[in-house]
Amino acid sequence: MPIYQAPIRDYQFILSELLNVYQQPELQGFDEFDPELIDAVLQGVADFTTDIMLPLNGSGDLEGCRLQDGKVITPKGFSDAYQQYIDNGWATLTCDPEYGGQGLPEVIGVFATEMKTSTNMAFAMYPGLTHGAYAAIHAHGSDSLKAKYLDKLVSGEWTGTMNLTESHAGTDLALLRTKATPLADGEFAISGEKIFISSGDHDLTDNIIHLVLARLPDAPEGVKGISLFVVPKVLINEDGSLGQLNQLKASSLEHKMGIHGNSTCVMNFDGAIGELVGEPHQGLRAMFTMMNQARLGVGLQGLGVSEIAYQNALAYAQDRIQGRALSGVKQAEQAADPILVHGDVRRMLLAQKSFNQGTRALMGQQALWLDESERHSDPLQVKAASKLAALFTPIVKGFVTEQGFKACVDAQQVFGGHGYIHEWGMEQFVRDSRIAMIYEGTNGVQALDLIGRKVLADKGATLKLWSELVKTLIERNIKNQAMKPYIEGLMASAADLEKATGYIVAKAAKNPDLIGAASMAYLQIFGITALAWMWTRTAEKALQCLENGADDSEFYQDKLATAKFFMHYWAVQTTSLVKQIELASSDIVEFEDRAF
């Protein structure tokens, strides 16, 4: 069975040193927690995920979910584990205290999510989707809807789902057909079929609260005619008790490549009773307001699975003996050296490690921006943070899941033939992490969101805001010889990003299709530059800690070594990506359709 060690020390570094979250008086509520409390929370999640969730990951994958007599049965152990999960209060961490939540900021929540995803991505999706439903009702629901649903979604007594996709309407929700017919009492009858509904039915809780996109009879065509409804599996009586079953069911389970422990359902709504969330025809807008957070959640899957895959690849590389180092025998007492001596094994592990740690820091930054956008006392900073979080949303989703998947493939490769065999767990990580590149907006959609909506439509304003942060960091360190390798790497990637932006801006007006053709390379350049920024900040902080005689000097030295590798291995990749944009984008647009 795969091992897992929660990266607590890295969380502490990011929270205390890199992001300095314990000294943020301008952030409402941040004064209510301190390192001791947060360490206890993180350690609690670490213990729960390692002890309870991890042992169910491989078995849940093998067993999968079953549809039996119209009901979905989750794998053995999931139901018990879920009960413990909510009994321990892990569902409530970042929720509104008014509804029973603990009010912790996102910057703590992201790391809890990472650990949950590392140990059991399929299981983590049940509370993950619940949080989405909670957030939708919290942000857009009427007081009566909030009173009816939020307490139980926060506690985890009920779970939630998001019903968007139909078989012909995935990325393009304008095409969706599910109908909402008004009833006499202000309620609606929802009819239609939704596919790919994660956690659509299961045996973990007594009720499941579906958020469903549908069209009202008088709806305008396209995305401006979509409304959002809350549709419970079991209707709720006036007194809050459970009533009769609603007219909906999981008609089948999808046969997926991975995340077998999560029930991905085809949902049939056959005149199911629902209530409107927010205004009519404003459903898509309601969904979009939760997008930053939902996409951050998917990005964390990219990181989480990559992290556990790395840990296991490393353990295997230290343990497995095979061949000898090219420079000569390293462990003469054994019949062969551990494969960690081999350069290409080391390369794969370092590529993963430097990606994971840089990404973890970026996830913290992104979460802090989300926190600032809701809690900062300065309205200017609220606005700035909100725009920065929006800019980085396609990066934390699209870039991180893309590279996180590749990291899992590399981790599997370290195992050789054993990596292809289920018992070792590595092939599951590859299968599970693959979905994160697809759902919550494919990575192609993320790439287009980044360059189209977040850069071009914004006329580069937010990009400039961020570029100033990068420039300040560079200027502050440019004369420091010890910072040279990091600053050089960051400057080179940032220059490539500027070049790529300039090229697309120059061409976009005359040739809009070129934006899409260049978008994925642009996303990768931006993602790499963002990590180069986090690694430069990390190096700056590590050097300071070493100068100040920090106890744990090896930790900081290792951060510096990893930062240097990042610059030499990852940051250099932007050079070719810019060339691709400059040379291949127009080929892509001009290529004859018949010639494909």
Place this chain on the structure above:
Amino acid sequence: MPIYQAPIRDYQFILSELLNVYQQPELQGFDEFDPELIDAVLQGVADFTTDIMLPLNGSGDLEGCRLQDGKVITPKGFSDAYQQYIDNGWATLTCDPEYGGQGLPEVIGVFATEMKTSTNMAFAMYPGLTHGAYAAIHAHGSDSLKAKYLDKLVSGEWTGTMNLTESHAGTDLALLRTKATPLADGEFAISGEKIFISSGDHDLTDNIIHLVLARLPDAPEGVKGISLFVVPKVLINEDGSLGQLNQLKASSLEHKMGIHGNSTCVMNFDGAIGELVGEPHQGLRAMFTMMNQARLGVGLQGLGVSEIAYQNALAYAQDRIQGRALSGVKQAEQAADPILVHGDVRRMLLAQKSFNQGTRALMGQQALWLDESERHSDPLQVKAASKLAALFTPIVKGFVTEQGFKACVDAQQVFGGHGYIHEWGMEQFVRDSRIAMIYEGTNGVQALDLIGRKVLADKGATLKLWSELVKTLIERNIKNQAMKPYIEGLMASAADLEKATGYIVAKAAKNPDLIGAASMAYLQIFGITALAWMWTRTAEKALQCLENGADDSEFYQDKLATAKFFMHYWAVQTTSLVKQIELASSDIVEFEDRAF
């Protein structure tokens, strides 16, 4: 169910125009076939693979193999299909006529293999492994062994396997423990456990001929003490009839990520009767002589699965409507445009297409070198071709399977959420093609073979031989304005390859571990440059055909457009890879073991 259209036109182009195989009087036996015959063969394989093998691919994956009462049962339909396969004579194509083969050259065989792999990789492995066993006995067996086994391996009446790996001995065969004890009559008793044995047991044929690596009692330690034995599942009587069962069995089936239709077995040999193939202690050398061909076969899996994945992704992109082109509505009569209008979808498809077609041409070239190394009338060319084939072996295996897998992942991505669902077939392509990066020497082993054995140990002699071919091509075309985009791309990549070689040569003596650290980037640079070479030759030929007023002018124009895209998208990647080698290799070596 996935579709498939055999790329017959591309085969014709490569054979007739690019490689000119029908006018090779110096190659023994090449005068015995002509375009008409070969077209008929290729079309026959195309029909068989499309009609018989493809329909069993998805069902074989779902059903998998079962071990029942000590016997392996293959998926429904496999046994019938196999019978048809051998009845039609498809097993015999490239085999020695002396044993019932058709004597066709490898340059034809590779394309038959590609089609088989495209349509059903798991099924294709049964005859694929048989061919390996045939080749081992053909090259190293005594006359009596040949008489006993070859006819039936050629016809496919019996299948074969290769038993190398043990649980603790994969890449490092020096560690293997299986024993061979001499018996009175010149035979041997083989005992030990082998894992990951493809086609180890099944119900397709009455007998299975295992080639097994084992140690004799007096064997020296390490790889110099390994001998090769032929060990039949059923012993063969003097008169050639089947006798009693040998002392061996498949003790379990591996639970794999993919290729579920192929029975991957743990094999137990418990004093099984075997005969020595070749000289004692020379088993590994015997295996290595077949390596060029075996690794070419695995490389063809990388290409074959990538090709069918591309074809289906393209069909989906043409059919699936979702969203509108950024430049405005393209198909107003539909509710949305086909997703082929979207730049990032086009990018993914072109990346696949240009990789597949360039690789197909390279496979043809590699096969022709193998043919020349066995059939050329000029001993100098025999030697040169043999060295070139050895140089390119790690490229056709390591580079092609690496990029072929990525192409499958991209093809899956084109399908969005549907790509993750089994019914569409795309996720199977990803799972199946993943193994090709691992077996027959992991891609890390390939990378080290390339730079270590094929370049450094060879003192660059064969690399120089090939570089001269590249230079000649460049010089011949450098003044031709129409060839400019291709020549520029090839020159840039070739210069990067030279730079990378120079860097590693300069550092290798002092720092041997750096060779491994740089090896994978080196393999990728070499592979890309090799494809740039094939695309430049393709462009040269396409321009000539257009100048000569060829009928099928669109075919050649499309080749030129694809060649240009290759240079602008793929060839530019070498720039960053060289930087990685120059900057990151020493970091990889110097990184502290404790800091991972």
